[in-house]
Amino acid sequence: MVWRLLTGDCVDAGRGLAVDEVLARNAGSGVSPTTLRLYTYRPHVALVGRFQDVAHEVHLPFCEQHGIQVNRRPTGGGAILMGPNQLGVALVLPGRGEVLKWRARELMIRFSRGLVQGLGGLGIRASFRGKNDLEVGGRKIAGLGIYRDSSGGLLFHGSLLVDLDVELMSRVLKTPFERVTDKELATVARRTSSVRKVLGTSVTMEDVRSCIAAGFGEAFEVGLEPGELAASERDAIDILDREKYQTPGWVFQRTQVPDTSGAATLQTPAGLLDVRVALAGRMIKTVCIRGDFFADEGAIADVEGRLRWHSSEPAAVAATVRGCASLDEESLDQASLIQAIVSATANAGEPYGCFVTPQPEAHP
Amino acid sequence: MGSDPPFNIPHDRHYDRVHHLWAWWDEASRRVRVGIDSIGLESLGELAYVALKEVGTTVLRGESIGTLEAAKMTTIIAAPVSGTVSKCNDAVLQDPLLVNGDPYDGGWLVEIDPANWERDAAELVSGEGIQAWVAAEVERLRTETQAD
Numbered sequence: 001m002v003w004r005l006l007t008g009d010c011v012d013a014g015r016g017l018a019v020d021e022v023l024a025r026n027a028g029s030g031v032s033p034t035t036l037r038l039y040t041y042r043p044h045v046a047l048v049g050r051f052q053d054v055a056h057e058v059h060l061p062f063c064e065q066h067g068i069q070v071n072r073r074p075t076g077g078g079a080i081l082m083g084p085n086q087l088g089v090a091l092v093l094p095g096r097g098e099v100l101k102w103r104a105r106e107l108m109i110r111f112s113r114g115l116v117q118g119l120g121g122l123g124i125r126a127s128f129r130g131k132n133d134l135e136v137g138g139r140k141i142a143g144l145g146i147y148r149d150s151s152g153g154l155l156f157h158g159s160l161l162v163d164l165d166v167e168l169m170s171r172v173l174k175t176p177f178e179r180v181t182d183k184e185l186a187t188v189a190r191r192t193s194s195v196r197k198v199l200g201t202s203v204t205m206e207d208v209r210s211c212i213a214a215g216f217g218e219a220f221e222v223g224l225e226p227g228e229l230a231a232s233e234r235d236a237i238d239i240l241d242r243e244k245y246q247t248p249g250w251v252f253q254r255t256q257v258p259d260t261s262g263a264a265t266l267q268t269p270a271g272l273l274d275v276r277v278a279l280a281g282r283m284i285k286t287v288c289i290r291g292d293f294f295a296d297e298g299a300i301a302d303v304e305g306r307l308r309w310h311s312s313e314p315a316a317v318a319a320t321v322r323g324c325a326s327l328d329e330e331s332l333d334q335a336s337l338i339q340a341i342v343s344a345t346a347n348a349g350e351p352y353g354c355f356v357t358p359q360p361e362a363h364p
Numbered sequence: 365m366g367s368d369p370p371f372n373i374p375h376d377r378h379y380d381r382v383h384h385l386w387a388w389w390d391e392a393s394r395r396v397r398v399g400i401d402s403i404g405l406e407s408l409g410e411l412a413y414v415a416l417k418e419v420g421t422t423v424l425r426g427e428s429i430g431t432l433e434a435a436k437m438t439t440i441i442a443a444p445v446s447g448t449v450s451k452c453n454d455a456v457l458q459d460p461l462l463v464n465g466d467p468y469d470g471g472w473l474v475e476i477d478p479a480n481w482e483r484d485a486a487e488l489v490s491g492e493g494i495q496a497w498v499a500a501e502v503e504r505l506r507t508e509t510q511a512d
Contacts, residue, residue, distance in 0.1 A: 051413035
């Protein structure tokens with residue numbers, strides 16, 4: 001079997017998303033072939049998850065001031081910053097035959113296998129974690145999402161961090177901290193991974209793209225043939241971009257699920273523990289664990305990653321934290337961490353207005 | 365290997381084989397109440413967001429009556445019957461985890477005035493067919509779990 005391979009760079013936010021959605025819809029109705037698309041966005045774009053509230057996730061004045069396009073993905077998950085150093089991965093499948101029988105779990109496993117295999121070709125050992133992350137040593141290196149179109153077509157979205165400008169990200173995307181300090185930036189940098197960081201080399205985007213393409217070919221046992229969009233696809237993309245992705249009705253839509261945030265501090269034998277959480281209804285969207293304790297950053301990043309898009313029920317939180325084998329009891333005991341996270345979620349109720357408002361003038 | 369998840373599949377309603385939505389025909393109101401069954405929820409995971417079509421929207425069987433974001437994917441909610449959306453469950457819009465906690469009662473999604481209940485019901489699983497269908501679905505779920 002042969003799939004079409006599409007590549008592109010410097011893509012606008014709306015058009016990039018419109019291409020993926022049209023291909024998924026067309027694949028579902030049998031008009032477009034199964035396609036793997038590996039592309040980068042223009043510098044830069046901020047993309048929120050399907051149901052997120054843009055104003056809660058993105059610092060809009062900063063984006064406007066710096067020409068950063070903001071849009072909404074059809075797939076779920078959290079807000080991301082994309083640009084020349086983040087590889088967008090879109091796989092569209094018809095969702096018929098055998099694929100129709102695969103359930104969400106199997107679909108995500110198969111999709112992530114393509115990325116894991118591709119990263120393996122670069123010498124990076126990544127694994128699937130939680131709802132939609134690929135991690136290396138506990139640190140997130142890629143975000144994943146699945147969308148099933150009404151035609152039955154399936155769209156798998158991935159964003160692979162080839163490199164990451166942590167400072168820019170912290171000024172574009174909101175975090176549950178009052179101020180973005182150098183210490184905070186350093187913590188985020190230590191808890192996030194990227195291809196170049198892991199390899200310690202300046203591998204090119206082209207090399208990464210080639211390896212990821214090869215990984216999907218191996219994982220799905222298919223050949224990949226470089227191709228172009230058909231004229232009919234381009235027409236449909238133009239229409240969808242104009243009528244959906246360029247409209248405030250899509251980009252700025254709101255959900256009825258209330259967003260809240262909460263915090264808790266706890267003095268532990270290892271030091272002060274400071275936990276901030278952001279919730280969508282009763283679901284944890286983000287957990288940020290800080291403090292003056294000494295613990296492996298990869299282990300803390302792993303806990304944060306596993307609790308992303310996770311139930312806030314205390315028993316579920318406790319079970320997940322206890323499942324993080326990398327957490328060293330001597331540096332930070334699980335019971336204290338569970339207590340702090342559960343307290344922070346219990347305290348949640350403050351609206352997102354307390355979230356950080358980065359200072360654009362401080363940005364170089 | 366662990367034991368099968370304790371799926372609760374009430375026999376008082378009909379089920380969409382592929383999308384795992386249930387349809388309950390209320391003779392008194394002559395409306396069909398729609399929700400997600402427990403096998404579908406096992407596969408989706410916990411629901412973070414639900415959006416439903418507005419009351420008055422007309423849909424064909426298989427068309428979208430809404431969208432949801434669950435722990436494992438974002439997907440449309442495919443109407444198990446054709447008709448007009450006559451009521452949405454506001455409670456699940458504000459707290460989607462209600463669907464996971466009480467899928468057959470408080471976690472219902474929409475009510476539909478069916479265009480032809482008898483015709484669409486014939487396409488769904490019900491009565492004595494439920495047991496064999498559930499057994500096959502549980503087997504498929506077990507296979508997926510082993511691949512995980």
